[in-house]
Amino acid sequence: xxxxxxxxxxxxxxxxxxxxxxxxxxxxxxxxxxxxxxxxxxxxxxxxxxxxxxxxxxxxxxxxxxxxxxxxxxxxxxxxxxxxxxxxxxxxxxxxxxxxxxxxxxxxxxxxxxxxxxxxxxxxxxxxxxxxxxxxxxxxxxxxxxxxxxxxxxxxxxxxxxxxxxxxxxxxxxxxxxxxxxxxxxxxxxxxxxxxxxxxxxxxxxxxxxxxxxxxxxxxxxxxxxxxxxxxxxxxxxxxxxxxxxxxxxxxxxxxxxxxxxxxxxxxxxxxxxxxxxxxxxxxxxxxxxxxxxxxxxxxxxxxxxxxxxxxxxxxxxxxxxxxxxxxxxxxxxxxxxxxxxxxxxxxxxxxxxxxxxxxxxxxxxxxxxxxxxxxxxxxxxxxxxxxxxxxxxxxxxxxxxxxxxxxxxxxxxxxxxxxxxxxxxxxxxxxxxxxxxxxxxxxxxxxxxxxxxxxxxxxxxxxxxxxxxxxxxxxxxxxxxxxxxxxxxxxxxxxxxxxxxxxxxxxxxxxxxxxxxxxxxxxxxxxxxxxxxxxxxxxxxxxxxxxxxxxxxxxxxxxxxxxxxxxxxxxxxxxxxxxxxxxxxxxxxxxxxxxxxxxxxxxxxxxxxxxx
Numbered sequence: 091x092x093x094x095x096x097x098x099x100x101x102x103x104x105x106x107x108x109x110x111x112x113x114x115x116x117x118x119x120x121x122x123x124x125x126x127x128x129x130x131x132x133x134x135x136x137x138x139x140x141x142x143x144x145x146x147x148x149x150x151x152x153x154x155x156x157x158x159x160x161x162x163x164x165x166x167x168x169x170x171x172x173x174x175x176x177x178x179x180x181x182x183x184x185x186x187x188x189x190x191x192x193x194x195x196x197x198x199x200x201x202x203x204x205x206x207x208x209x210x211x212x213x214x215x216x217x218x219x220x221x222x223x224x225x226x227x228x229x230x231x232x233x234x235x236x237x238x239x240x241x242x243x244x245x246x247x248x249x250x251x252x253x254x255x256x257x258x259x260x261x262x263x264x265x266x267x268x269x270x271x272x273x274x275x276x277x278x279x280x281x282x283x284x285x286x287x288x289x290x291x292x293x294x295x296x297x298x299x300x301x302x303x304x305x306x307x308x309x310x311x312x313x314x315x316x317x318x319x320x321x322x323x324x325x326x327x328x329x330x331x332x333x334x335x336x337x338x339x340x341x342x343x344x345x346x347x348x349x350x351x352x353x354x355x356x357x358x359x360x361x362x363x364x365x366x367x368x369x370x371x372x373x374x375x376x377x378x379x380x381x382x383x384x385x386x387x388x389x390x391x392x393x394x395x396x397x398x399x400x401x402x403x404x405x406x407x408x409x410x411x412x413x414x415x416x417x418x419x420x421x422x423x424x425x426x427x428x429x430x431x432x433x434x435x436x437x438x439x440x441x442x443x444x445x446x447x448x449x450x451x452x453x454x455x456x457x458x459x460x461x462x463x464x465x466x467x468x469x470x471x472x473x474x475x476x477x478x479x480x481x482x483x484x485x486x487x488x489x490x491x492x493x494x495x496x497x498x499x500x501x502x503x504x505x506x507x508x509x510x511x512x513x514x515x516x517x518x519x520x521x522x523x524x525x526x527x528x529x530x531x532x533x534x535x536x537x538x539x540x541x542x543x544x545x546x547x548x549x550x551x552x553x554x555x556x557x558x559x560x561x562x563x564x565x566x567x568x569x570x571x572x573x574x575x576x577x578x579x580x581x582x583x584x585x586x587x588x589x590x591x592x593x594x595x596x597x598x599x600x601x602x603x604x605x606x607x608x609x610x611x612x613x614x615x616x617x618x619x620x621x622x623x624x625x626x627x628x629x630x631x632x633x634x635x636x637x638x639x640x641x642x643x644x645x646x647x648x649x650x651x652x653x654x655x656x657x658x659x660x661x662x663x664x665x666x667x668x669x670x671x672x673x674x675x676x677x678x679x680x681x682x683x684x685x686x687x688x689x690x691x692x693x694x695x696x697x698x699x700x701x702x703x
Contacts, residue, residue: 133313133314133315134313134314135223135311135312135313136218136220136311136312136313136314137309137310137311138216138217138218138220138288138309138310138311138312139164139165139166139216139307139308139309139310140163140164140165140214140215140216140290140307140308140310141164141165141215141216141217142164142214142215142246143160143161143163143164143212143213143214143215144213144214144215144246144289145211145212145213145439145466145468146160146210146211146212146213146492147182147210147211147212147436147465147466147491147492148182148183148184148210148491148492148516148517149180149181149182149183150181150182150183150302151181152542152544152570152596153517153542153544153570154544156177156178157177157178158177158179158180158181159180159181160180160212161180162178162179162180162306163180163212163214163305163306163307163308164214165307166307167228167306167307168306168307169230169273169304169306170228170230170273170275170306170307171273172230172273172702173230173231173271173272173273174230174231174271174700174701174702175231175302175304175675175700175701175702176230176231176304176702178306179230179231179304179305179306180212180304180305180306181302181303181304181305182210182235182294182296182302182303183210183541184209184210184296185232185235185296185297185299185300185301185302185303186296186297186299186300186301186671186696187297188644188645188670188671188696190297192565192591192618192619192645193537193564193565193590193591193618194512194537194539194564194565194567194591196461196463196487196489196512199404199405199406199431199433200375200404200406201375201377201378201379201382201404201405201406202406202409203378203409205262206408206409207237207238207264207265207295208237208238208293208294208295209293209294209295209296209297210293210294210295210296211291211292211293211294211436211466212291212292213289213290213291214289214290214291214292214308215246215247215288215289216288216289216290216310217247217288218288218314219245219286219287219288220286220287220288220310220311220312220313220314221282221283221285221286221287221312221313221314221315221316221317222241222260222280222282222283222287222310222311222312223280223311223312223313224277224280224309224311224312225239225260225261225277225278225280225290225308225309225310225311226275226276226277226308226309226311227275227276227277227292227305227307227308227309228273228275228276228305228306228307228308228309229273229274229275229276229303229304229305229306230273230304230305230306231271231273231301231302231303231304231700232268232271232299232300232301232302232303232304233268233271233272233273233274233276233303234265234266234267234268234298234299234303235265235294235295235296235298235299235303236263236265236276236292236293236294237262237263237264237265237293237294237295238259238261238262238263238291238292238293239259239260239261239262239278239280239290239291239292239293240257240258240259240260240290240291240293240412241257241258241260241283241287241289241290241291242255242256242257242258242287242289242290242291243255243256243257243258243285243287244289244440245288245289246288246289247288251440255440255441255442256285257291257412258281258283258285259281260280260281260283260290261278261279261280261281263278265294265295265296265297265298265299266298267298267299267300271300271301271701273306282317284316286312286314286316287312288310290308290310292305292308300696300698301698301700302700362391363391367395370395371395371398371400371401374395374396374401375401379405379406379407379410380410382396382401383396383421397424397425398425399425399426399427399428399429400428401425402422402425402426402428402429403428403429403430403431404429404430404431404432405422405426405429405431405432405433406432406433406463407432407433407434407437408433408434408435408436408437408463410437411435411436411437411438411439414434414437414438414442414443415442415443415447416442416443416444416446416447419443419447419448419450419451420447420450420451422451423450423451423454423455426451426454426455427455427458428458429455429456429458429459430458430459430460430461431459431460431461432455432459432461432462432463433463434448434462434463434464434467435463435464435465435466435467435489435491436465436466436467437467438467438468438469439466439467439468439469441469442469443467443469444469445469445470445471445473445474448469448470448474448477449473449474449477452474452477452478452481452482453477453481456477456478456481456482457481457482457483457484458484459482459484459485460484460485460486460487461485461486461487462478462482462485462487462488462489463487463489464488464489464490464493465489465490465491465492465493465514466491466492466493467490467493468493468495470490470493470495470496470500471496471500472496472497472499472500472503474500475496475500475501475503475504476503478503478507479503479504479506479507480506482507483507483509484509485507485509485510486509486510486511486512487510487511487512487513488504488507488510488512488513488514489512489514490514490515490518491514491515491516491517491518491539492516492517492518493517493518494517494518494519496518496519497519498519498520498521498524498545499524501515501518501520501521501524501525501528502523502524502527504524504528504532505524505527505528505530505531505532506531507532508531508532508533508534509532509534510532510534510535511534511535511536511537512535512536512537512538513528513532513535513537513538513539514537514539515538515539515540515543516539516540516541516542516543516567516569517541517542517543518543519543519545520540520543520545520546521545521546521547522545522546522547522548522551522552525540525543525546525552526551526552526555529552529555529556529559529560530555530559532560533559533560533562534562535560535562535563536562536563536564536565537563537564537565538556538560538563538565538566538567539565539567540552540566540567540568540571541567541568541569541570541571541593542569542570543571544570544572546571547573548573549568549571549573549574549578550573550574550575550577550578550581551578552578553574553578553579553581553582554578554581554582556582556585556586557581557582557584557585557586558585560586561585561586561587561588562588563586563588563589564588564589564590564591565589565590565591565592565619566582566586566589566591566592566593567591567593568592568593568594568597569593569594569595569596569621570595570596570597571597572596572597572598572599573599574594574597574599574600575599575600576600576601576604576605576606579594579600579606579609579610580606580609583609583610583613583614584613587613587614587615587616588616589614589616589617590616590617590618590619590642591617591618591619591620592610592614592617592619592620592621593619593621594620594621594622594623594625595621595622595623595624595647596623596624597625598624598625600625600627601627602625602627602628602629602631602632602653603627607622607628607632607635608631608632608635611632611635611636611638611639611640612635612639614639614640615639615640615641615642616642617636617640617642617643618642618643618644618645618668619643619644619645619646620636620640620643620645620646620647621645621646621647622646622647622648622651623647623648623649623650623673624649624650625648625650625651626650626651626652626653627651627653628648628651628653628654629651629653629654630653630654630655630657630658633648633654633658633659633661633662634658634661634662636662636666637661637662637664637665637666638665640666641665641666641667641668642666642668643666643668643669644668644669644670644671645669645670645671646662646669646671646672646673647671647672647673648672648673648674648677649673649674649675649676649677650675650676650677651677652677652678652679653679654674654677654679654680655679655680656679656680656684656687656688659672659674659680659684659688660688660691663688663691663692663695669692669694669695670694670695670696671695671696671698672695672696672697672698673697673698674697674698674699675698675699675700676700680699682699682701685697685699
């Protein structure tokens with residue numbers, strides 16, 4: 091294919107052909123193409139595996155282990171080309187749609203673009219910056235979750251980072267439902283970059299998968315010299331272009347004129363301004379945020395409508411994490427006087443947002459906030475949480491999932507948010523003192539996620555505090571809380587009898603012989619979700635109590651137990667007609683034949699049984 095430069099020369103030569111012969115034109119064209127090929131750099135393709143995992147949103151594994159963690163993506167493959175469930179791979183925390191159907195899941199934000207499909211991400215650093223020619227992801231179990239691959243202009247190993255950090259999409263697509271869980275090498279066609287990169291980001295959507303996706307390694311192929319096509323870059327318009335200053339709107343019939351101006355205002359809107367105000371507002375409510383901001387620059391009437399605070403009661407900036415900056419928040423600040431729900435998850439990392447920029451926006455717009463999503467926001471500081479506690483008195487939902495760079499002292503400010511109903515602290519460094527302070531004052535909590543909070547010293551004390559102060563709890567996530575015992579669990583379920591969701595996955599200190607799981611079943615009649623993942627002691631008598639006392643059960647995970655039989659499972663399935671998900675992977679008494687038989691008898695239940703080859 092001709093480059094833009096050669097096409098330009100070709101057009102010029104065609105114009106000259108009117109006074110010359112056809113042969114002269116063709117010879118000139120060949121000369122141009124030959125000379126261009128002569129200056130193209132010859133470069134050897136470099137192949138690299140990821141050197142380091144820099145950041146990620148979630149993982150199945152423990153913070154103090156390598157099993158099922160994102161850190162397994164660094165280096166050469168551990169499993170590929172084998173297929174199956176292996177601990178040496180990288181596994182995200184969730185899959186399928188059932189996770190979003192739980193009562194603890196927040197409602198979806200309005201104005202979320204349809205093409206924003208990402209649910210999780212991981213960022214990988216490579217040794218040498220190159221101009222990518224290919225990216226290969228080795229997927230070893232239930233492939234098809236990757237929806238976007240991005241590259242960054244920042245060299246994470248450089249001592250002199252650039253002032254302008256740019257992210258470019260190399261490839262984007264929809265999640266796919268692969269019929270078989272077999273391993274594959276995923277290598278989509280990627281676009282060329284105008285800068286070298288050694289920092290990639292994979293974003294995934296696991297909603298179509300039958301089970302957890304597992305990734306083994308990522309290969310970056312590229313060349314050291316810049317390909318000629320990378321010289322040409324189409325301009326893009328993104329959310330960072332939100333300014334609507336008086337100078338930029340000077341040609342829009344004077345939208346900032348005052349009533350005392352001698353020259354009468356002229357809208358020039360035809361009959362559009364005769365529509366009811368509410369109808370125009372309804373029409374605009376279907377626009378994405380960038381479209382709304384651009385439309386505000388078209389005319390005075392639409393500027394008025396597009397800047398109406400009623401259009402900004404919900405604001406999700408997560409889809410625009412790569413472009414969002416302090417300036418972006420500044421442009422939006424004047425429109426968010428009635429802001430109630432704000433999603434800044436994934437935004438602001440590597441200096442794009444600063445604590446002062448976030449704090450300024452929160453002070454101006456936080457009074458009406460009831461929901462604040464800040465997952466993976468590494469710009470957050472203790473001062474930011476202090477500002478939230480001071481300026482958002484009505485806050486009911488706070489998500490700090492994977493904000494693992496906040497110091498432990500920062501969490502003490504959360505205790506001032508006494509109206510909290512949903513608090514997500516997954517993978518944070520919160521310590522016991524701060525957590526107990528929060529539970530002392532935030533007694534209206536309905537949903538609490540403490541998954542992988544490894545710095546809490548005694549979860550029995552936490553459970554006792556929950557049973558005393560937070561009796562209205564609907565869900566508690568204690569995933570990988572390694573020191574919870576049957577004493578703490580007994581207090582929790584006795585005091586919080588309205589619990590509908592309880593995650594005790596990978597809590598090894600709980601033993602069935604103490605009767606703790608039977609006591610749980612008898613005290614939680616509303617139970618809809620119970621995870622007892624990797625508890626080797628769960629037995630038939632525990633399932634019998636669940637069958638007798640928890641008819642609303644929808645999700646049950648007993649992965650890894652050796653003591654559950656097929657008849658007990660069948661009895662449970664008969665007694666719990668609402669059951670949708672049952673994970674019996676690595677249950678030694680439940681083989682594939684049993685799963686097939688039960689699936690035939692109970693077709694509405696997704697019975698999971700993972701495998702290794």
